[in-house]
Amino acid sequence: MLLRRQVSLAIRRPIEIGNPLVFFAIVVAMFPLGIGPASEQLAIIAPGALWIIALLSSLLTSDSVFRSDFDDGSLEQLLLAPQPLYLSVLAYLCAHWIVTGLLLALVSPVFALMLNLPAAAVGTLMASLALGTAVLSLVGGIGAALTVGLKRGGMLISLLILPLYIPVLIFGTAAVQAAVSGAPAGPFLALLGAMLSLAVALGPLATAAGLRISIDA
Amino acid sequence: MTDSAVGESLAEVTGLGLVRGGRVLFESLSFAIRAGELWQLEGGNGAGKTSLLRILAGLSRYGFDGLVSRAEAPLYVGHQAAVKGLLSARENLLWHVSGGCAFADEQIEQALQRVGLCGFEDTPSHALSAGQQRRVNLARLFLSDTRLWLLDEPFTAIDAVGVSELQDRIGTHVAHGGAVVVPSHQPLQVDHAVHHLSLDGARIS
Numbered sequence: 100m101l102l103r104r105q106v107s108l109a110i111r112r113p114i115e116i117g118n119p120l121v122f123f124a125i126v127v128a129m130f131p132l133g134i135g136p137a138s139e140q141l142a143i144i145a146p147g148a149l150w151i152i153a154l155l156s157s158l159l160t161s162d163s164v165f166r167s168d169f170d171d172g173s174l175e176q177l178l179l180a181p182q183p184l185y186l187s188v189l190a191y192l193c194a195h196w197i198v199t200g201l202l203l204a205l206v207s208p209v210f211a212l213m214l215n216l217p218a219a220a221v222g223t224l225m226a227s228l229a230l231g232t233a234v235l236s237l238v239g240g241i242g243a244a245l246t247v248g249l250k251r252g253g254m255l256i257s258l259l260i261l262p263l264y265i266p267v268l269i270f271g272t273a274a275v276q277a278a279v280s281g282a283p284a285g286p287f288l289a290l291l292g293a294m295l296s297l298a299v300a301l302g303p304l305a306t307a308a309g310l311r312i313s314i315d316a
Numbered sequence: 317m318t319d320s321a322v323g324e325s326l327a328e329v330t331g332l333g334l335v336r337g338g339r340v341l342f343e344s345l346s347f348a349i350r351a352g353e354l355w356q357l358e359g360g361n362g363a364g365k366t367s368l369l370r371i372l373a374g375l376s377r378y379g380f381d382g383l384v385s386r387a388e389a390p391l392y393v394g395h396q397a398a399v400k401g402l403l404s405a406r407e408n409l410l411w412h413v414s415g416g417c418a419f420a421d422e423q424i425e426q427a428l429q430r431v432g433l434c435g436f437e438d439t440p441s442h443a444l445s446a447g448q449q450r451r452v453n454l455a456r457l458f459l460s461d462t463r464l465w466l467l468d469e470p471f472t473a474i475d476a477v478g479v480s481e482l483q484d485r486i487g488t489h490v491a492h493g494g495a496v497v498v499p500s501h502q503p504l505q506v507d508h509a510v511h512h513l514s515l516d517g518a519r520i521s
Contacts, residue, residue, distance in 0.1 A: 104403075104411040111402045172396025175375055176412070179392050315376050 105194030145214040146275035161239030200232025223278035237302035244309030332382035357499035359515030365499035390464040401442030427458035
C-alpha cells in the first residue's frame with residue numbers, strides 16, 4: 100500500500116520523473132560533442148560513460164526520497180506507524196527505484212545507440228543498470244535519511260554515498276565491457292546481484308536508523 | 317473500540333529531564349497516563365510542551381534523561397498537517413502511512429463529514445486551505461482505534477464549530493477508555509476531569 104502511494108505521488112509529478120532522464124540525455128549528447136564523433140572512440144568509452152551518468156543521475160534523485168515527507172510532517176507519522184520501519188523504507192526505496200533506475204534501464208538502449216555501443220552489449224547494459232540502480236537507490240536511501248533533516252545538506256549526501264557507489268560502478272562497467280568484448284558477463288551480473296542482496300538486507304536498517312536520528316533533531 | 321480497564325497505564329514517564337539551549341525545561345518529571353484520563357499540558361511558548369509530547373510519542377529518543385515506556389504506539393498529531401498536497405483528502409486517509417488502508421470508503425467519508433469536509437473528499441489537498449488540511453489530518457481521530465492520543469495544539473487554525481466538535485470527540489474518547497494528552501493554550505471545555513501538567517515550574521495537579 101505504501102508502494103502504491105509512493106508511485107502515485109511520483110507519477111503526479113511527471114517533471115520529477117522526467118528530470119533525471121533529460122539530464123541523462125543531455126550529458127550523453129555532450130560526449131560526442133566534447134570528445135569527437137569518431138565512432139570507435141565513443142564505443143570504447145561508452146560502457147563507462149553510460150554508467151557514470153547513471154550514477155550521477157541517481158545521486159541527483161536520491162536526496163528527494165524522504166524530503167517532501169519530512170517537510171509536511173508525514174515522515175513523523177511513518178516513524179510512529181505500527182508496521183516495521185524496515186518494510187516502510189523498503190517500499191519507499193522500491194518506488195524510488197521504479198521511477199528512476201528501472202525507467203533508466205528500460206530507456207538505456209536509446210542512449211547506448213547515441214554512444215555507439217555494440218548491439219550485443221545492450222542487453223547486458225540493461226540488466227546491469229537494472230540491478231545496479233537498485234543498489235544505488237538502496238544505498239542512496241541511507242544518505243538521504245541522514246541528511247533529510249539538514250537545511251542545506253546537498254553536497255553532504257554525495258560525500259556520504261559516493262564511496263559506496265564505487266563498487267557498483269566498477270562491476271557495472273566491467274559487465275558491459277565483458278559483453279562488448281564477447282566474454283561472458285554472467286559473473287559480473289551475479290556479483291551485482293550479490294551486492295543487491297546485501298543492500299536489501301542491510302540498507303533499510305541503516306536508513307531506518309538514519310530517519311530516527313533525523314526526526315529526533 | 318474496546319473499553320480498556322480503567323486505570324490501565326498507557327504511558328509512563330520516570331525521572332524525565334530535558335535541557336534545551338542551556339535552559340533546563342524540566343527535570344525529574346514522573347507521571348503515568350492511564351486509560352480514561354485527559355491531560356492538558358500548560359506552559360508558555362518555549363516551555364517544552366512540544367518536546368515533552370514528542371518524547372512521549374517516541375519521536376525524540378535521544379538527548380533527555382529518564383525513562384519513557386508506552387503500552388502501544390500512540391496516535392500523534394503534530395504541528396504540521398502531514399497531508400500530501402498531491403493526494404486528495406480521501407487518498408490521504410486511505411493511504412495514510414500508518415496503515416490507513418484498513419478503512420472502508422464509507423468510514424472515510426463519514427470521518428471527513430464529521431470534520432466538516434463534506435464535498436472536498438476528492439479535491440487535491442494543495443487546493444485546500446491550511447485549516448482544511450489540518451482538518452483532514454484530524455479526520456484520523458474519527459477513524460483510528462488507537463487508545464493513546466497525543467495532540468499538539470489541535471485547535472490551531474480550526475474555527476469555533478470545529479473546536480467544539482473536536483472537544484466532543486476528545487470527551488467521547490476518554491469516556492470510552494482512551495487517553496488524550498493535549499498541550500493547549502486554551503482551556504479545554506470537556507465534560508471530564510482534566511489533569512493539568514504545568515511546565516512552568518513543572519507542577520502536576
